[in-house]
Amino acid sequence: MPLVLYDLAGADEEARFSPYCWRIKMALRHKGLAWREVPWRFTDKDAIVFSGSKTVPVLVDGTRSLSDSWTIARYLDEHYPEPSLLGGPLGEAHALFIRLWSESTLHPLILRLILPDLYARLHPKDLDYFRSSREARFGKPLEQIASEPSTSLPAFRAALAPVRSVVRSQPYLGGARPSFADYIVFGALQWARVMSPLELLEPGDAVHAWRDRLLGEHDGYAARAPICQPRLDPSAR
């Protein structure tokens, strides 16, 4: 019985943009596992109520259901050990730093950069939920959360400094081969790539070359990801 993954979709059902779901899709390919996907939207809470979670990724493995990308990665390493995603206790402890760095540093910068594009690519039924949840999180109207790329894109690229330093000295954050640390940072970039035409990385940047390597990994799996088109009704923006 293949695994089942509930995966966040945009207006276009084929366009899958959650940075957390991307971590898990890359992790499943890393393990050589097959899975079936169920497209899911932010407001489809009922569809995953069985898991106890209100957000995706939700992974179903036989009689088990798992949520939260970190929990799922640990589960995969425990039940499908090779090749390792986290590298044992110290590898996992150190990867937690990279995860929390990515979530505290990169995610807010990316969200601010792609927000108008992202909002224009959500399924209509998700618009109210997205607006109210993000306005509550940031404490201001959606229109004031978005940042101006001319100033915030250089800040985002500067924030990638530690990734840049690592991938100048080794191919991946995981060393010679990708690890879950790579998929964490890559997932954030895939989020932007699927939902915005804004190019976050400069062509000559070592981080750009590293992302290209990851797009090519697992038989070019992530490179084939459908890009989301904006909804036709511009008034809905």
Next chain:
Amino acid sequence: MPLVLYDLAGADEEARFSPYCWRIKMALRHKGLAWREVPWRFTDKDAIVFSGSKTVPVLVDGTRSLSDSWTIARYLDEHYPEPSLLGGPLGEAHALFIRLWSESTLHPLILRLILPDLYARLHPKDLDYFRSSREARFGKPLEQIASEPSTSLPAFRAALAPVRSVVRSQPYLGGARPSFADYIVFGALQWARVMSPLELLEPGDAVHAWRDRLLGEHDGYAARAPICQPRLDPSAR
């Protein structure tokens, strides 16, 4: 034959302040190894010419001499495996991210904050070398590198966000026990603690509590580190 460590000293020979040497002293305690220390100043290049390095730490183990804290940590894990510092290939790859994050993010912020205090605590023979090398690195006079704590201390504390997030969910960056990742970030804080009266961390901060735990590790080894007093001649500042 005990190990020998060349260790950077201030005006006061007992005051040892290099963040890179602190990594190694904590690593040696972590391994339960004994060592003899040779106090060293920036301008004592001849004393370590045998190692091929112009900077410390330099560690001598029998007929081998090693330099560069990262190389030394890997050597220690290879030759004295337990308890591990880096945790194998993935643990090491992920620790490299934490190292490069610390060096690119924390080190410049700390140097700017403690610079006048640090300069006032260097051995007189090191002053010219320190000034010219740091002015070359930053491209401006020493007096313009220093930052105003009222604005840059909050920025420094904000930059610690990923450390704070990790140590809220587990005792150390290495998990239940410290790893070399802890010693990397701790070394940067020890650098400031030995050479400046400025308190970088707020008492209620989870990072403060984490540093306290590390000060207490290995029988309170780092807590006993002598603090450097400023040189008596204020004109030399």
